[in-house]
Amino acid sequence: MSNEQAQSTFTLDGRRIPFEPGQTIMDAALAAGVYIPHLCHKPGYAPHGSCRVCVVRADGRELSACTAPAAADMSVESEVPDIRALRVAVLQMLFAEGNHVCPACEASGNCTLQAVAYHCGMLTPRFPQRFPRRAVDASHPDVILDHNRCILCELCVRASRDHDGKRVFAVSGRGIASKLIVDAPSGQLGDTDFSADDAAARVCPVGAILPRDAAFRAPIGRRRFDVAPVSRVGDVTPDPDAQWPAVDALEEVTA
């Protein structure tokens, strides 16, 4: 009991969340089994803070939960109407920026962007579609790189650099013209040292990096977010009493 009292906590929508020094609001919440919507964040990866979907209000300040250090007795609001509305607007911007055609996308049902949009209650598109002209890079024997779906979360950049010991990906340009590039004189993924075994091949939250041989192996309706909401399987520590299939079992279905 004394140990528990010594543990620092903050509140998230009124619920007490314990945390260790150095943990972010996101780390502590996910470890406690409480979901905060996110796209560019992934446990085990350097916090990034670019998608801004995890925006919360901490002691009155709006900031990204994935980069903000937790502090004792901080009061964090997440699932409140105005923060939810802010998230929906950010998601609607992402949907307008790229070419996200869920019914035609192989990632539908496995796509975190789609799942987070459902979770946040985004019901319609809102902003004019930009319809950027982007290429599909099919040069690699095992993986397709579809720039139409890329949301610039840089998870593949970080995975390749920090987990695979390669530097296959980079983000180039600036502003609305920012784009993912690969490290090859030809600009083609097939001419890099990228491998389907890389962490970067499995980290994409959308349908931008697609393994070729897995396409449509799992039928629509039986995919990860078809059978359980992202708030249960989106990097949250599994709840032993969960009525949903465990994440590992699902990955076998989809692999």
Add this chain to the structure above:
Amino acid sequence: MSPGYDPAMAHGGGAAESERIERVLRGSLAALGQGPDTVLQHLIAQQQVFSHVPEPAIDRLVAALGVTRAQILAAIDFYAFLHLTPRGRFDIRVSDNITDRMLGNAALMTQLCAALGVRPGEPRADGRVTVDFTSCTGMCDQGPAALVNGLALTRLDAGRIRDIAALVEAGTPLAHWPQGFFAVSNNVQRPGLLLADLEAREAGLARLFAQGGPAVLAEVERAGLRGRGGAGFTTALKWRFCREAPSEPGHPDKVIVCNADEGEPGTFKDRVLLTAYADLVFEGMTIAAGVVGASTGFLYLRGEYRCLLDHLEAVLARRRARGLLGTGIGAGAGPGGGFDFDIRVHLGAGAYICGEESALIESLEGKRGITRKRPPFPVTEGYLDRPTVVNNVETFLAAARIAEHGGYWFRSEGTDRSAGSKILSVSGDCARPGIYEVPFGTPVAEVLADCGARDTQCVQVSGAAGVTLTPDEFHRVLAFEDLPTAGSFMVFDRSRDLLEMVRNFAAFFAHESCGFCTPCRVGGRLVQDLVEKVAAGAAGSHDLDELHDIAQVLRRASHCGLGHTAANHVLNTLEKFPHIYRERLRRTDYTPSFDLDAALAEARALTHRDDAGSHLPADA
């Protein structure tokens, strides 16, 4: 000076071409070294000579610096002044701040393009010239302005444009252009506490040598000096944090960075400080180095101020010769002497975001200028993860004088929370644009009277990211507690259409967003599109609601200060000058649910068409 590169030469002699590229590269490698952090400076050197970064140079840099090709391409694509394909031999960029527009830059641009037979942004077929727009070049007090091969042209008018076109057609090297075209005036209209005394006596340094770092730090603390870049962080606290930050075992060195990336539209005071008071700025940096224990210094100079480079290098060389930089500075002069410190000038390459301190550090490291997350803060993990102080040019200047005269002297002006003076860059509709140094707490109205502004409709304080003031707010005072400012002060009289200001700022922020976070990357462009829709007379009141909402998303959810402030001008003008929007609305009561031509927009976008045939007549 080199007039640049003639692409015609490249097609003929491949071997001579590679030899030239190699020579330039060897020169920059010898001067800058082979650290991965030097990559941007090497790219700038190539760009300056060849009007682009040639492929062979990229291959060589990948091999020499241990950076990836992707990182180099990403940087070239990020910085507005770097290119993969040749620009013209004369690369002309017309400054496009709202103050340049008010002085008629659009007509001059049209005239120049017509005289040279070019389209904006496209090199002429013979490779002779490129004409383009660029963000504010910091010459608002003597505009319309432009850059040619990186050097500033001021006071453009129809006659000068005619002459420039003739010089370009004749292929006259820049060294033989009339030097008056490049004349930059300081225009110090009202010197105050700091600017009244030009003389560099090194008295602040002498005090550091005699009394030691803690004593000088105590004076800076007593002075209550706050950062002059706009955010206003307490300078002494920043220095103390850095002084107390543990050094990394492998990299014991701490770093002093002077932020001379003065990119905020309408500000140009750092240009003047670096021209007339460079010694004081470097003295302030050296004092900071002595206080925190740093031996590495950088001046990050915006690319637009390349014209100051030779002058600054000369000042640095003189200081080295006098023993004010280098090893054993002030040795034997007292307990605060005998330290090592030197300063290197790094150039920027056209990116407003690099004025933000963590983006500036990324750029110093040779990367794209993307703001870092905080914590950690630069004072503990800055340049190459070393403890780093980043201060504005004006802050270092003030620190040098505070070290000389003491904290109480500085506190003799200003308010309790905003000690000392503020150096303003005044431009726009006034009789005497230029530099005004005023005590903090000075009302806006007093500055307007000083600069000879008449019939003023509004003042934009602290640049495009700042605040728009109406006449009934002119009693408000310039101070951190009321109107914090980095110094930009743009005046608009009643003849001006303020929607033109909004259009200019919206385009600026869409262009300058680094693209890292969603709200600024996408929202900035959505704001620009909606403002253009209003300007075209095609908007309904629902569009104004959307504009307001998107602006709020930028302010609340963006990653850094650029995004937080990028839509201030929209929110300010929607509230204070609603008529500039309302009077242009096509429908005020409701927006029709169906507009035949607008309905075809998706089809046009999908087919990448926008020709006349893809549009319906307005009355259809």
